[in-house]
Amino acid sequence: QKEVEQDPGPLSVPEGAIVSLNCTYSNSAFQYFMWYRQYSRKGPELLMYTYSSGNKEDGRFTAQVDKSSKYISLFIRDSQPSDSATYLCAMSYGKTSYDKVIFGPGTSLSVIP
Amino acid sequence: GAVVSQHPSRVICKSGTSVKIECRSLDFQATTMFWYRQFPKQSLMLMATSNEGSKATYEQGVEKDKFLINHASLTLSTLTVTSAHPEDSSFYICSAGLPSPGSENTIYFGEGSWLTVV
Numbered sequence: 001q002k003e004v005e006q007d008p009g010p011l012s013v014p015e016g017a018i019v020s021l022n023c024t025y026s027n028s029a030f031q032y033f034m035w036y037r038q039y040s041r042k043g044p045e046l047l048m049y050t051y052s053s054g055n056k057e058d059g060r061f062t063a064q065v066d067k068s069s070k071y072i073s074l075f076i077r078d079s080q081p082s083d084s085a086t087y088l089c090a091m092s093y094g095k096t097s098y099d100k101v102i103f104g105p106g107t108s109l110s111v112i113p
Numbered sequence: 114g115a116v117v118s119q120h121p122s123r124v125i126c127k128s129g130t131s132v133k134i135e136c137r138s139l140d141f142q143a144t145t146m147f148w149y150r151q152f153p154k155q156s157l158m159l160m161a162t163s164n165e166g167s168k169a170t171y172e173q174g175v176e177k178d179k180f181l182i183n184h185a186s187l188t189l190s191t192l193t194v195t196s197a198h199p200e201d202s203s204f205y206i207c208s209a210g211l212p213s214p215g216s217e218n219t220i221y222f223g224e225g226s227w228l229t230v231v
Contacts (some may be wrong), residue, residue: 043208046220046221104155
């Protein structure tokens, strides 16, 4: 079993839809949870960062962490064509959030105008 | 967010030659930098962790003599692909960690470098 599982998609939604992206994990030691957005042929861009459980909202993006279920989610409201990208979840159990980071394989999202 | 610059963005080299890729943290000092490799439609594969002033820590299966990493200052790490072969063609990405445990910190990525070995 991989440490971090993520449905690779592709996921295709109409513009304005609510998008739900998810990851599951097996290592209960993970404490830091991140979501990155990666456009084609570019480096990943940090979207959301969460420490331990709970929700965090930033504009159209909401990140949720459920440590009891070992499940994290990223919701995108009012999705736009510019949101079309690959979304990578990442998590860490090191002393800092950038120590021992494990990435999911990424979900490819297309938002259709 | 923090800015990490990577150069060159694209490079083509002949088989057997060496190529150097630079990774710079532009607005912060990074004691730790990371080098990743990414194949098409796959996730990031950590190659090595680079700590300023010390030898890099390589992941299992990564040849340290082939992928030379130098982290000479708090803002610069370099990856040199030595004696490159076509199978080394890939997207190489660096990232840098903000050295402030306890605050909201994480790793920030460079734009990546496409290496094509012909």
